[in-house]
Amino acid sequence: MxxxxxxxxxxxxxxxxxxxxxxxxxxxxERLAAWSGAEHIAAGDLLRxxxxxxxxxxxxxxxxxxxxxxxxxxxxxxxxxxxxxEAAARSGFIxxxxxxxxxxxxxxxxxxxxxxxxxxxxxxxxAPEAVLMERLLARARQEGRSDDTAxxxxxxxxxFAQTTAALVPYYEERGILVTVNADQPPDAVTAEIKxxxxxxxx
Ligand code: ADP
Numbered sequence: 001m002x003x004x005x006x007x008x009x010x011x012x013x014x015x016x017x018x019x020x021x022x023x024x025x026x027x028x029x030e031r032l033a034a035w036s037g038a039e040h041i042a043a044g045d046l047l048r049x050x051x052x053x054x055x056x057x058x059x060x061x062x063x064x065x066x067x068x069x070x071x072x073x074x075x076x077x078x079x080x081x082x083x084x085x086e087a088a089a090r091s092g093f094i095x096x097x098x099x100x101x102x103x104x105x106x107x108x109x110x111x112x113x114x115x116x117x118x119x120x121x122x123x124x125x126x127a128p129e130a131v132l133m134e135r136l137l138a139r140a141r142q143e144g145r146s147d148d149t150a151x152x153x154x155x156x157x158x159x160f161a162q163t164t165a166a167l168v169p170y171y172e173e174r175g176i177l178v179t180v181n182a183d184q185p186p187d188a189v190t191a192e193i194k195x196x197x198x199x200x201x202x
Contacts, residue, residue: 012092013038014117015197016099016108018167019125020160021153022132022139023182024189028125029096031190036094039087043097046079047071066146068155070163073103081111088115100164105171120200122171123193125182129157 013036019025026042033040044065051062057075064071080098087093099105112119133153140148147156171177178196182189 012088012090013094014088014092014112014120015094016119016122016171017094017096017125018122018164018171019182020127020129020132020164021156022136023125023127024135024186025096025125027186028123028182028189028193029094031186032094032193035190035194036092038092038094039090040094040096041080041083041087041098043076043080043095043100046083047076050079062146066152068147068152068159070100070159073101073107076104077107081107084111085115088117099167100159102166102170105167119176121176121178121197122167123196124168124171124177124179125189126179127181127183131183132157 013032015032015038017025017029026045029040029042032038047061047065051058051065061071061075070076076098080095084093084095095108099108108119133150136148136153137150139145147153168177168179178193180189180192180196184192
């Protein structure tokens with residue numbers, strides 16, 4: 001694929017990014033968006049934005065995020081799918097942090113089928129937990145996210161292992177899983193992803 005929103009056959013990019021906390025979904029998602037012209041949609045960012053609202057819904061989302069638990073599926077779908085639908089109609093999307101459980105994965109499949117497109121690849125960023133913990137604690141000192149304390153980070157790892165990791169075999173079985181080693185410098189990770197996407201089919 002080259003550097004605009006369509007690949008050489010005129011198709012837009014429709015990628016999912018699956019990764020434990022700290023693996024670099026956000027960084028890589030932004031880079032892939034800049035490279036491809038597709039829109040980077042980060043579930044965590046959209047939910048954090050929604051959590052700013054001084055409403056009951058905003059407070060509910062903020063509480064889930066602060067604890068490291070998943071926000072309920074219906075809320076996530078309501079926040080995310082309209083953005084994804086708009087992006088799909090324009091330049092394509094790189095969905096980072098969605099889906100995170102099987103019901104969300106099924107909703108994603110239904111969403112795509114309902115609009116007549118496929119999800120081309122799920123990029124799984126893999127790195128050892130000790131590396132991830134170190135990265136997140138470093139980020140905590142800079143950004144001060146409410147869920148970047150050692151205790152909440154551990155809980156987010158647990159949620160990933162117990163719930164989100166089931167999506168690895170799910171997408172493997174569907175033939176669209178692209179596993180990338182995220183325990184290398186960001187440029188090397190980006191290069192590996194681009195390499196692996198070169199043979200992407202629709
Ligand atoms: P990280 O991957 O480091 O945990 P994110 O910004 O992707 O960071 O997610 C932060 C939090 O946002 C999650 O712990 C969860 O509370 C909420 N969240 C993000 N995406 C989802 C999702 N798809 N389903 C439910 N909750 C989500």
